[in-house]
Amino acid sequence: MNGNGIERLGRIQLRVFDFEKSVDYYTNVLGLDITARDENRVYLKAWDEWDHHSVILEKSDRAGVDHVAFKVTNNDVLDTLEKKIGDFGCTMERVSNKDRIGEGQAIRTTLPTGHKIEFYHDIEYVGVPTGTLNPHPWPEGQRGISPHRLDHCLLSGDDIVSTKRLFKDVLGFVETEKVVTVDGESLIATWLTTTMTGHDIALIKGPEAKIHHVGFFLDNWYDILRASDILSRYEIEIDVTPTRHGITRGQTIYFFDPSGNRNEVYTGGYAVYSDFPTITWTEDKLGQGIFYHRRQLNEAFTAVFS
Ligand SMILES: [Fe+2]
Incomplete structure (x- = not known):
């Protein structure tokens, strides 16, 4: 975090077709873990991530990116960014905490390149399998590539x-x-x-x-x-x-x-x-x-x- 209140790239929502084949690939070949799913989305995290999800797969008839989102240090940052990005000339909107599983409120805008981008702070804490006390360097039972x-x-x-x-x-x-x-x-x-x-x-x-x-x-x-x-x-x-x-x-x-x-x-x-x-x-x-x-x-x- 660079003093700007923006922690990191927190998640990406990708569009996929052949939904079950894609879910199998992201879990067994790439090696992410499923944390939740609803009718049209599957929520995934890498084993070394603490938050509920970092990747959402969305059932679609085409590939691509729905949005990327950055996690911020607290909810006040959302207000600050809403004003700054609005002053830059981008239209801002609020995303409800009921919109997706495990997430709180977010702000959303569209970049000049046409991409949707969100900022959020609240997301459910899940933790990692190695824990926070005397942890081993990696968990047993990893599947596939299993990135951090x-x-x-x-x-x-x-x-x-x-x-x-x-x-x-x-x-x-x-x-x-x-x-x-x-x-x-x-x-x-x-x-x-x-x-x-x-x-x-x-x-x-x-x-x-x-x-x-x-x-x-x-x-x-x-x-x-x-x-x-x-x-x-x-x-x-x-x-x-x-x-x-x-x-x-x-x-x-x-x-x-x-x-x-x-x-x-x-x-x-x-x-x-x-x-x-x-x-x-x-x-x-x-x-x-x-x-x-x-x-x-x-x-x-x-x-x-x-
Ligand atoms: Fe790259």
């Missing part, structure tokens, strides 16, 4: 300049890295954080109101390799096999859920302090920035959004 937590997402849209301005200048996020055209005139992508990680949210110029991927955190490079083994075992479509990002220095693998939403498991990177300068990449080095070893983008990476 939701880490970040990369969203696409046209007006990433205004959306970045909202996050950076109004909400107080730190821009850790950016990609610009070689002449430095136009922004192509930006990585933004409110925590000490390299990014909680990133934006790339592309199709409106779409998601490129959602990323989950693993401990280390070997866990990325093991994740790749699990994906092959279950014959999940892999987009990019284990490699390193130049941007954020993270280590990564990309793959697709049964509806075509791209997932990532991610580790490494660096700690961010709010006085760090923004690292700049130029478009001619974008391949190296995204995939440091191969030094070029694969076709799916630039073409597939959901």
Whole structure:
């Protein structure tokens, strides 16, 4: 939390079709735990997350992202953000505490890139299986990849300049890295954080109101390799096999859920302090920035959004 009252990326709601196949994938292959379900939604959390859920799967006839939400330190922050974001020019609305299982009241707006974004504080506390007293480092009975937590997402849209301005200048996020055209005139992508990680949210110029991927955190490079083994075992479509990002220095693998939403498991990177300068990449080095070893983008990476 960067002194702005915004703790972290707390949840993402993804649209999926073939609902039961998707639920099976997110629980048995990715390895999240179900905490609740209703007719059209399943609520999930990673084993190392304390709150009731971080991922909601919504039954739909198409893939994509319904909304992303940031947890704030207390409910007074919601009032402050409501005014600040309203003054920026975005229309605000309140989301009732009866809208979803386990959640309190939230505020909601639409970003200039067309994405719905929410802020909330109240959510049911569930805890983790290792507990808070003399804990073991990991629980028994883990399934699939079993990441620690939701880490970040990369969203696409046209007006990433205004959306970045909202996050950076109004909400107080730190821009850790950016990609610009070689002449430095136009922004192509930006990585933004409110925590000490390299990014909680990133934006790339592309199709409106779409998601490129959602990323989950693993401990280390070997866990990325093991994740790749699990994906092959279950014959999940892999987009990019284990490699390193130049941007954020993270280590990564990309793959697709049964509806075509791209997932990532991610580790490494660096700690961010709010006085760090923004690292700049130029478009001619974008391949190296995204995939440091191969030094070029694969076709799916630039073409597939959901
Ligand atoms: Fe990522």
